[in-house]
Amino acid sequence: GAVVSQHPSWVICKSGTSVKIECRSLDFQATTMFWYRQFPKQSLMLMATSNEGSKATYEQGVEKDKFLINHASLTLSTLTVTSAHPEDSSFYICSARDVQGHEKLFFGSGTQLSVL
Amino acid sequence: QKEVEQDPGPLSVPEGAIVSLNCTYSNSAFQYFMWYRQYSRKGPELLMYTYSSGNKEDGRFTAQVDKSSKYISLFIRDSQPSDSATYLCATVNEKLTFGTGTRLTIIP
Numbered sequence: 001g002a003v004v005s006q007h008p009s010w011v012i013c014k015s016g017t018s019v020k021i022e023c024r025s026l027d028f029q030a031t032t033m034f035w036y037r038q039f040p041k042q043s044l045m046l047m048a049t050s051n052e053g054s055k056a057t058y059e060q061g062v063e064k065d066k067f068l069i070n071h072a073s074l075t076l077s078t079l080t081v082t083s084a085h086p087e088d089s090s091f092y093i094c095s096a097r098d099v100q101g102h103e104k105l106f107f108g109s110g111t112q113l114s115v116l
Numbered sequence: 117q118k119e120v121e122q123d124p125g126p127l128s129v130p131e132g133a134i135v136s137l138n139c140t141y142s143n144s145a146f147q148y149f150m151w152y153r154q155y156s157r158k159g160p161e162l163l164m165y166t167y168s169s170g171n172k173e174d175g176r177f178t179a180q181v182d183k184s185s186k187y188i189s190l191f192i193r194d195s196q197p198s199d200s201a202t203y204l205c206a207t208v209n210e211k212l213t214f215g216t217g218t219r220l221t222i223i224p
Binding site for chain 1: 150152157158159160161162165204211212214215216217219
């Protein structure tokens with residue numbers, strides 16, 4: 001199947017700093033990428049939909065100024081958690097859909113963020 | 117009412133048993149149905165993908181969709197300890213909607 005690379009796989013940072021997470025589609029072009037967060041023993045919660053070359057669409061309750069999303073190319077989307085706080089500690093996962101419009105989504109391996 | 121309902125478990129079965137995982141959904145507009153497997157601290161992995169009502173088989177896995185009752189199932193035959201994971205059902209309309217996931221443990 002298609003490969004989505006997510007980096008880093010884990011990060012520890014101090015409160016107040018910003019953290020950038022990268023999501024790359026390695027063998028296909030992705031017009032749309034999705035960012036999820038997942039708390040322990042819970043399902044994935046969609047944070048935002050990222051479309052190449054346009055502004056991201058955020059789900060209700062997700063602060064767009066705190067979770068900055070950039071989808072500058074068909075193979076790369078980034079999520080920046082700005083001024084991170086301990087409550088932002090979570091597992092963040094990206095997924096990508098290819099340009100052919102297939103309904104299948106392929107997921108990155110996730111990033112565990114711990115804010116001290 | 118949640119769009120996709122899934123029993124969170126946990127579910128424990130002995131090795132070799134047949135596992136049945138189920139979800140219900142509320143929106144008849146959903147057309148695509150998927151099952152993902154997620155190991156701890158990993159991203160979900162697509163297991164099965166179906167479009168219409170009926171069965172789809174892939175090795176030990178069978179996905180079943182009944183659109184008339186809005187019911188989707190995943191069966192695992194000859195279950196192995198390596199099948200221990202969280203299984204998420206998902207449907208697609210404008211966006212992907214997940215069930216809460218079922219934690220499955222296969223006991224050797």
